[in-house]
Amino acid sequence: xxxxxxxxxxxxxxxxxxxxxxxxxxxxxxxxxxxxxxxxxxxxxxxxxxxxxxxxxxxxxxxxxxxxxxxxxxxxxxxxxxxxxxxxxxxxxxxxxxxxxxxxxxxxxxxx
Numbered sequence: 001x002x003x004x005x006x007x008x009x010x011x012x013x014x015x016x017x018x019x020x021x022x023x024x025x026x027x028x029x030x031x032x033x034x035x036x037x038x039x040x041x042x043x044x045x046x047x048x049x050x051x052x053x054x055x056x057x058x059x060x061x062x063x064x065x066x067x068x069x070x071x072x073x074x075x076x077x078x079x080x081x082x083x084x085x086x087x088x089x090x091x092x093x094x095x096x097x098x099x100x101x102x103x104x105x106x107x108x109x110x111x112x
Contacts, residue, residue, distance in 0.1 A: 001038075002039070002040055002066065003038070004040070004041065005040055005041035005080055007039075011041060011082065013031055013033070014029050014031045014080060014082050015029060017031060018030050018081075019031070021103055023103045023106070025086055025089075025099070026085060026086065026099050026100065026103055027083075027086050028082070028084075028103045029081065029084065030079055030082070030107055031081075032076070033078050035078050036077060037077070037078070037080075038077060039080040040066055040081050040082070041081075041082045042082070042083045042084075042085070043059075044058045044059050044085045045085070048086075048088040049088070049090075054090065058085055058090065061093050061096050062085060064093075065093070065100040065101075066104075069097075069100060072104060074108050074112075075108055075111070079107070079111050081107060
């Protein structure tokens with residue numbers, strides 16, 4: 001099962017030393033910690049979405065698209081990732097879901 005990434009040290013390590021995968025408006029940064037858990041985090045830029053309501057909506061959509069994705073179980077244990085939304089335009093949940101799926105497939109092929 002995949003859980004939320006909350007450790008500040010791990011987030012810092014992902015952004016400093018991790019790898020980057022991109023798919024349209026989404027950017028995935030990941031790192032293999034070689035421990036016994038799979039973690040993920042999401043982020044939407046305040047620069048692109050001034051209203052917290054919009055940012056939170058997109059973050060909820062990102063989290064849900066990750067949780068619904070069946071491929072998440074195939075990610076190697078120990079790999080944690082952070083999903084960044086890099087557009088100033090809001091996209092539909094279906095489109096977000098397909099882009100997330102493609103990124104997760106790239107992540108699986110990258111770390112395995």
